[in-house]
Amino acid sequence: MKQLFASLSFRLALTYAGLFVGSLLLLVGAYYTMVVRVPLREAEQVVQREAAQLANIYIVDGEAALVARLRARDAAVDRYKAFHAFVDRKGRVVTANLPSWPRAVFQGWGRLEADTSVDGDEHDFEALALDRRFDDGARLIIGRDIDNISEREQALASGASVVAVAALLLALLGGLLMSRAIGRRVDRVAATARDVMAGDMSKRVSIDGSGDEFDRLAETLNAMLQRIEHSMEAVRRVSDSVAHEMRTPLARLRASLEDAAAGQGDVADALAEADRLTTIFDAVLRIARLDTGSREIALGEVDLTALLDDVADFYRPAAEERGILLTSFIQTGLLLRCDRDLVFQAAANLLDNAIKYTPNGGEVVLYGQEETAALLIAVQDTGPGVPDSDLSHIAERFYRAHKGAAPGVGLGLSLVETVARLHHSALAFRNIDGGFRVDWRFPA
């Protein structure tokens, strides 16, 4: 039970039940005023007026006039049946249509049972009555029937209490069901979180498709889990590949140093290996920092035309040195919301790869175009391309299409792929007739 009260949903349900019963009582109160209080007030006013009039008649005109008046009143048909009892100063009942009344004079308003037979039928009456003792000892009780009103009053009282109890029970039951339903869904989320904490990063919060708050929460949590899983995966991949890929250059560095120590080799070889290690290290760390989100991308409005012109300009001497024709088809006025340095680096890597793998005298083209629903950066070369079976792997870390054919460590495309993903853009590699092409599309 204590647990039940600790649950937010149950407390909510209880609050709503309280409010519901409260408003029900308010309604009953208003109804009571309308059908009980107001008519009762009316009846009181009538009885009060009559009692005063009749008393005056007795005092001014005497007993006979009063009795005549009382009899006339009794005979008259009225909304509220008239009751009276007159006892003269000697204690004799002169006239009365009340079956009974208290012996002692009562002060203020009285309610008297006045069951009377009318035309042989027994009728329940309840008289609202005023009692008056005159100075000479005579006693006059004047009343009107309010049986209708008091019946309604009783019905209302018993009805309202039944409804209130029923409403409270329903609300409690509803609250119980509600808190159990909500509790179950919260428990599911908690269970998933526990599984993830226990190490199963692939667990996701189930979504029932209703699109309600819990579904939205689950979607958000799942997106978060996805992100965390991705970051952890990235860290794992980096440590794996670092362990794997750093050993070879380290071994070569060691070998060069041993040779040098033995007076056989050139220290320059060792220095070159050290530089190579640094390059790999920097590249791996750069990708890792982007992948794990510790380097956030700095989005800004970038003149893509100028950026691509700069990339082409940067690589033109390298291309010309190898007799490669580097041309660029870059539309003017291309604007892109992106991280300027990262896109430059990525485009540079693409061009660097293309030039590296294109044989002397080949051709490399850099495109920058606006399409209907995207901005396109594309690099096309006349190189040997990549075996189709490898196309899906070429952006993996340390993949190298033609090992040894060109310098490099196999991280350039990994970085491009990471930058593309961070910009929610699509990267596509394909072999084309007599070459290779990379299409990089930024959705508009």
Next chain:
Amino acid sequence: MHILLIEDDPRVADHVAKGMREAGHIVTIARDGREGLLRAAADPFDVIVLDRMLPHVDGLRILQTIRATGDATPVLILSALGDVDERIKGLRAGGDDYLPKPFALSELVARVEGLGRRGPAIPEVTELKSGDLVIDLLGRSVTRGGQRIDVTQREFRILEYLVRSAGRVVTRSMLLEHVWDYNFDPQTNIIDQHVSRLRQKLDRGFDVPFIETVRGTGYVVRPAP
């Protein structure tokens, strides 16, 4: 030049100090941040070389402390954090240059010398001269021996930077940082090819090469005798 080296690793410190002394500079070594601050306050130095990762304290804090006293001595930050972002952080903290570890000693010497002799910039010149070469900064044109040489915008900026640094070695990475407006890593050594193209244009018809190569380090424009 008198250089203050704040570096806790004795191997690196000795190696750097030796290289600097061989290049003709005086080096004072401070082994930790506290000593570094005391030395920096006690003597005027031409350049401070500051390791980013010192025991118990971030080198950037020391840099901020130095700057807070109004000391504007050029500071080069050495750091094991080689990322572009770290570099920007270092420069924002008041550093004048940033060199990630590991580095080539020649690169460090070139950068330190670049910082030391920087001095106040020549204000509002419209022309740079070096020997028989004249750079018209307004008309963006280059002449050598009165002969006009067509260069691209990028080549113009390379040349301008080299001439402004005349007499000092300019490394490839220094060129990359000053001539290209992007923070990026060009993987392959493309800078050389840009310089060699510029060089071809400048030296055509001349016996003396205008830009000299410093083996394993970079380039230098010799000041006119």
